[in-house]
Amino acid sequence: MTEPAIEIPVDRKIDTSHMKVSDEIAIQITGMNKWYGTFHVLRDINMTVNRGERIVICGPSGSGKSTLIRCINRLEEHQAGQIIVDGTELTNDLKNIDKVRSEVGMVFQHFNLFPHLTILENCTLAPIWVRKVPKREAEETAMHFLEKVKIPEQAGKYPGQLSGGQQQRVAIARSLCMKPRIMLFDEPTSALDPEMIKEVLDTMIALAEEGMTMLCVTHEMGFAQAVANRVIFMDQGQIVEQNEPKEFFNNPQSERTKLFLSQILGH
């Protein structure tokens, strides 16, 4: 694997030189462990994410990568260790959890839009009820972000009337409406048809260019190469290897990483 044939599925190479990473720490995870019953899903996770960093997490299925980012906004509870998001430690304190959740946006594999609300209502719900933003202002913000993900004309429709790619872009806009400081992506393109993957990746790249702190669980290695400044490889609940994308893809160190890369890039 001296020269893996990675094709970037986006139509432009991204210039990442202007995307500054600050010294400020956004997420700090130390000695974190998690069990599902007796099954040890996450083992001694240590990682630091700086503000403005774009991290791609990859690994075979069942390696705990989704669980890891779901711990960051407490959709999953960890049993040992420490997670500090934006200066707030995640404990059983509901106030802290709600505080972290309103600062951290999350995009799901299956979009999870609210089917009984219009696109616009999906986007304004949380700002109005959590941030107490006036309705008119929330709608203006929502339209701004819907324009950003290039579907303002769908605002009045219901999620069921949109294609998968459009729904995922709405889901991104919905998260952005809360003006989060960190965005988590849990396999955002895995449930999409190939032609729709590009429109979602384009949206994510645009977001990265604006300096958003991003953690993406994804198998889109082209995306990882184009925008990530770190790639984390996980297996059996542990961080096996992490490196800059160029080094990671061209010069993987661990045998497990080499095997994984050869499998997903081999065809």
Next chain:
Amino acid sequence: MSDTHAQTVAYVRSTMIEAADPPSSQTGAIKWMRENLFSGWLNTVLTLMSLLIIWMALAAVGPWLLNSVWTAGSLAECRAVLDGTSGACFSVITDRWHQLLFGFYPPEFYWRPVLALILLFVALAPVLFTALPRKLLIFTALYPFVGYHLLWGGSVWFPVSAALGFVAGFVAYKLLGKVNNLLAIFAAILTPVLWWVFAAGAFDAALSSVMPLGLEFVRSDRFGGFLISLIIGVSGISLSLPIGILLALGRQSDMIFLKTVCVVVIEFIRGVPLITLLFTASLLLNYFLPPGTAFDLILRVIIMVTLFASAYMAEVIRGGLAALPKGQYEAADALGLDYWKAQRLIIMPQALKISIPGIVNTFIGLFKDTTLVVFIGLLDPIGLSNAIRADTNWNGIYWELFIFIGLLFFIFCFGMSRYSMYLERKLKTDHR
């Protein structure tokens, strides 16, 4: 290449054909009948048999209905008028309709239940149709007190002091809500209870003596007929939905104590026949209450019917909750919505929508089950039909009374069923 071939290839149409009507066998009634009634020999046989049965039923009932007597004063008079021919004697309805509707409610006050029914529809309108202005909901909130006062009467200050308890609870919640949420909830429950127990009676008595306002009091044992079915049915329906929602949420809760209580309540009440609960209400409940408390029988029945329907409602709603994908909960959580906001804005609107057929099913069942109160001596329409038959004038009349009672119930149940279909159509946003 032969000439014929060339001719078949090159062709120019000289005149255009106008659109023509399809043959008569392909349109209108004939096509419809051919497709729906006579599409094969089996269907043809079934169609003919059905027609035969319908004709036989009409032949049996039709003359009886058409030949009915509406003006006689007793069954014997009816028979004299009919003179041996078959015919219905609906005179019993023209003679006794007011009893079937109002029981022994004083006739000079019939306007009160009628007004209460009209106002009930006014109060329901903003709940049923979201297009109406939301301000009307204020009247909906006040209706229980207005309705109570119209039906039972007495001093106007009694429902007012009862309502003030809720106001006091709301004020306490608002004041303490800024300090501590949990404290505010406790205060919101405790303040009204304290008010009702210690202050409400004195307040009522004081104002009643200073300013005696109100309608004449009508005792509960004067209530009867369809009025009592409606009182029990409407109270049961409007209370069982919120209680059912809370029980369903409690059953799904992580708090083990709350969950156990809800499971026990639901399983116990579902496992017991309604009639035993009604007997408990009429006979046993007074043993458990402090001596001297005169607890209205209608109120006791309402409590039991509500509990019974709530247990079923909880299970229907649990079905709706279970049908929601886990992702909906996660998305609500991830956006920072707290438990109650997520339930109210995301989970319940969808779960209730899924449960509409089951909920309305329970409502209709509850409404018809109100006729069971006949067994504990309340004079609902069925009880009154017995009472009417006890009169020598109408001894031996069955069908006409039951047709009338059945029709009354059918109108309300059919209305509920139609409304639920309208609601399902309106809320259909998934476009699958």
